[in-house]
């Protein structure tokens with residue numbers, strides 16, 4: 001499912017949950033990689049550096065915010 005979100009200081013995971021969009025999460029702290037989604041467009045910033053390894057365009061939504069309008073594949 002493709003989801004568009006506006007720029008905001010809210011964590012992407014929290015924002016998706018507020019919209020009742022089901023996502024995976026466990027640690028909610030950038031360790032486990034379970035919340036990884038694809039960033040299709042836009043930019044994000046991490047509020048804490050993730051420890052999990054990521055491929056290009058992968059985002060851990062538990063610790064990232066949107067710094068522009070973003071489109072995510074969740």
Ligand code: FES
Pocket residue numbers: 024025026027028029030031032033034035036052060061062063
């Ligand atoms: S929930 Fe574990 S890395 Fe995001």
